[in-house]
Amino acid sequence: MNLSKSIGLPFFHALLKSHLEIKTSNPPLLVFRQLLQSKLKPDDLTFSLLLKAFAFDSLNTKVEANQIHTHLIKSGVHQFVYVCTALLNSYVKLGCMKNARLLFDDMPDRDVVAWNALICGYSRNGYDFDALCLFVEMLREGFSPQSSTLVGLVPSCGQHALVFQGRSAHGFGIKTGLDRDSQVGNVFLSMYAKCGDLEAAEILFEEMVEKTVVSWNTMIGAYGQNGLFDEAMYVFKQMQEKYVEANSITIVSILSANANPEIIHCFAIKTGIVCDDSVVTSLACVYSKYGDTDSAELLYRSTPIDNIVSLTAIISSYAEKGDMDLAMTCFARMKQLNMKLDAVAMVSILGGFKSPDHTDIGRAFHGYGVTSGLCIHTLVTNALISMYSRFDDTEAALSLFYEMQEKPLISWNSIISGCVQAGRASDAMELFCQMKMYGHTPDFITIASLLSGCSQIGYLQFGKKLHTYILRNKLEVEDFVGTALIDMYIKCGSIELAERVFRSIKEPCLASWNTMITGYSLCGFERKAFTHYSGLLEQGLKPDKITFLGVLAACTHGGLVHEGRRYFQLMTEEYMITPNLQHYACMVGLLGRAALFEEALVVIKNMQVEPDCAVWGALLSGCCIHQEVKLGEYLAKKLYLLDYRHGGLYVMMSNLYASQGMWDDVAKVREMMRETGGDGCSGVSSVEVTSFEEMDNKFIS
Incomplete structure (x- = not known):
């Protein structure tokens, strides 16, 4: 005799309840199937418990929800409003909003809870306009919204396009008195913050009678989201003065508002919140963001649970700093823990490969991207294209680009920019023509990259056509596009047109x-x-x-x-800017040309970095002008030790000796030049040639 036949409904109800309380190993649907095999007829309580247990489990599917729905109809239990509402919640949780709406429309009776469930479902699943329409429909049918109704609805209005509707909902809340509920006040506070209406958020926050920790957190987050970091910190301090106990969300919110991670870390330790996983992750990410990878590593190692977000942030930080050895060490640790990179982390790491010395590691990561399936993401492919461009491997970048099945504008921009960076401006312009043929409209990044390419080869005609395109399409000549235009005109020898563009910028x-x-x-x-x-x-x-x-x-x-002395002093003393080698080369060159050699040598002696060929060469140039042979020979030795292939060294010394009629020394210098493989005559010039006429004809305005 089958034991299950002698067991009644209470036994199965108890099993479903136990799954709700302690999440047993028996899935709720398995229990339900056993119930049906026992020839027992489920009632409204059975379905209510089943649906609650079903919602409690995170591994359910749409098919299973449909199966429950079918049995519910067969059993005639769908007449019970509370059971249908529970099924509605299950559909909402799975994101099956069409099924939820069909179920809602078929319900013979609806209560406020059912309306709330569907409104909240629309809001959580991104159907913002549908949530608002359903709320209006609810009012028209005579239902009185509750606080929970507004709590579910208002997040839909957290965008500029629906700010009017959000204010209307706020007016409704004030009229009905629902706004006095702290939860309702908090969602309106969050809505105004997301819409960027901080004035309304501030007024609402000040008027709130009961400010919970959620209210304070929301206001801190509101300022942080809008870049008002000082105001966010001020609210955080006020919160402490009011003796409101901070929680993990407080820490995460204030860290996102650009707060000093060390101060917040100390506060988290003092209040005991530092043990929270989200706090540890946020602190590790912020430390990594600011380049304090050592602190991020120590914090990560202090926690018993491995966290992929923290570890990827640390890897990305090492990559951004160019410390690829430590980045690889962290990546190896991640592999040992069977963690997988996501597309965002992969892009961060690929961005760290800046030198051709990293070619082998970069290619290895390319292989990882292929095997892990990350290369299907356009962002990752674009990052690989940029990486190969930095390696001067334009052929690999082009190969990757042409293998892409879909080429969005961002991919065209990546390959065009890569070609320009690699000094292949003509290839970039050819790609631009192909992009136009594929129907893509160039954006600011496309135009700026092409203008940079025109600057490289002095191609003024094409640069003017790009400028015409900008004007014809009424694109704003601001920031980097305006700067790229100015730079193009200057490098193409048209300072007047550069001035005209500059004056057009507000x-x-x-x-x-x-x-x-x-x-x-x-x-x-x-x-x-x-x-x-x-x-x-x-x-x-x-x-x-x-x-x-x-x-x-x-x-x-x-x-x-x-003037040079004055500007150098302004830079170092008033603006506290540390000069780099280029600044020193300018100053040394300026003093050398004025025959102030002793002062120039003092500048070099006081440099905070080791002088390079440009610095010594600038002073040697001054020696050539003033025919200072003895100092010139001293400087030539310095240059020779730094780079014996430096062509300018031999040319300048040859000219210096020639100016003094020291022809034997001139011959020696020229012999040394031939031995190093140079003749002092090679050079590069760029002119506009007729071969670009075809490119001009392809340009479509």
Whole structure:
């Protein structure tokens, strides 16, 4: 005799309850099948418990939900509103909103709970407009919304397109008194934050009678999301003053608001929240973001549970710093733990391969991407294209690109940019023509990359066509596009057109000012370079290293020693900018041309970095101008030890000896030059040639 036949419904109900309480090894559907095999007829309580247990399990499928639905109809239990609502919740959890809506429409009776379930389901699954329409329908049918209704609805309005509807819902909440519920107040607070209406969020926060920890967290997050980090920290401090106990979300929120990780870490230790997994992960990610990988590693190792988010953040941090050995060590640890990289982490690591020395490791990661299936992601393929471009392996980058089945605009931009970076501007322009044939419309990145390519080869005609395209399509000439246009015109020898573009920009960014300053210094208009430096300051911008490199170059070209000293002093003492080798080369060159050799040598002696060929070469150039043979020979030895293949060294020394009639020494220098493989005559020039006419004809405006 089968034991199951002698067992009644209470036994199976008890099994379903136990699954709810302690999640037993018996899946709820297996229990339900055993019940049916026992020839027992399930009732409304059976289905209620089954659906609760079903929702409790995270491994369910749409097919299983449909099976329960079928049995529910067969049993006639679908007449019970609370049972149908439980099934509705199951469909919502699985994201089956069409099934949920059909079930809702077929319900003979609906209560507020059923309306709430579907509204919340639409909201959570991204059907924002449907959630709002259902809420209006609920009101028209005479149902009175509850606090939970608004809690489920309002997250749908957290976007600019639906801010009016969100304010209307807020007005409804005030009118009905539902806004006095702290949960309702918190969702409206979050809605205004996501819509960027911080003024409304602040007013609502101040008016809230009961501010829970959720309210404080939401306000901290609101400021953080909108870049107001000081305000976020102020709210955090107020929260402490009000003796509101922080939780893990508080820590995560304040860390996302650019707070000092060390201070927040100490606070988390003091309050005992540091043991929370989300806190550890956030701290490790922030430490990694700021380049403090040692602290991130220590924190990661202090936790007993391995976390893939923390570990990938650490790997990405090492990769961004170029420390690929440690990145590989962490990656090996991840492999030992059977963890897998995601597409975002893969992109971060590939971005760390910046030198051709990393070619072998980069190719190994390419292989990992293929075997792990990550290469199906467009982002990963684009990162690989960029990586091979940095390796000067343009053929591999092109091969990857042409193998892509779908080529979105971002992929075209990656390969075009890669070709430009590799010095293959003509290939980039040919790809652009292909992109147009495929029907893609170029964006700012495409245009900026092509303009950079025009700058490389001095192709003014094509650059002008790109400018015409920008104007014809009413694209804003701001930031990097405007800067790229200015740079293109300057490098193609048209400073007047560069000035015209610059004047058309309403509020030039620092890069645009820097490009004009550098352009004027290259073209010999040092006074205009200084005027633009003053204009930069008047706009309220702070000069950077590139700014001072431009004005120092202008001083060097104009032989303006006094101005050069003043700008160098401003850079180091007022703006606390540490000079790099290029700045020192400019100063040394300026002093050398003015025959101030002792001062130049003092500058070199006080350098915070070791002088390179450019610095010694700049001073040697001054020696050639003033025919200082003895110092020139000393500098030549320095240059020879640094780089004996430096062609400029032999040319300058040959000219220096020739100026003094030291023909035997000239012959020796030229013999040394031949031995190193140079003849002093090789060079490169770029001109516009008729072979680009075909490219012009392919350009479609």
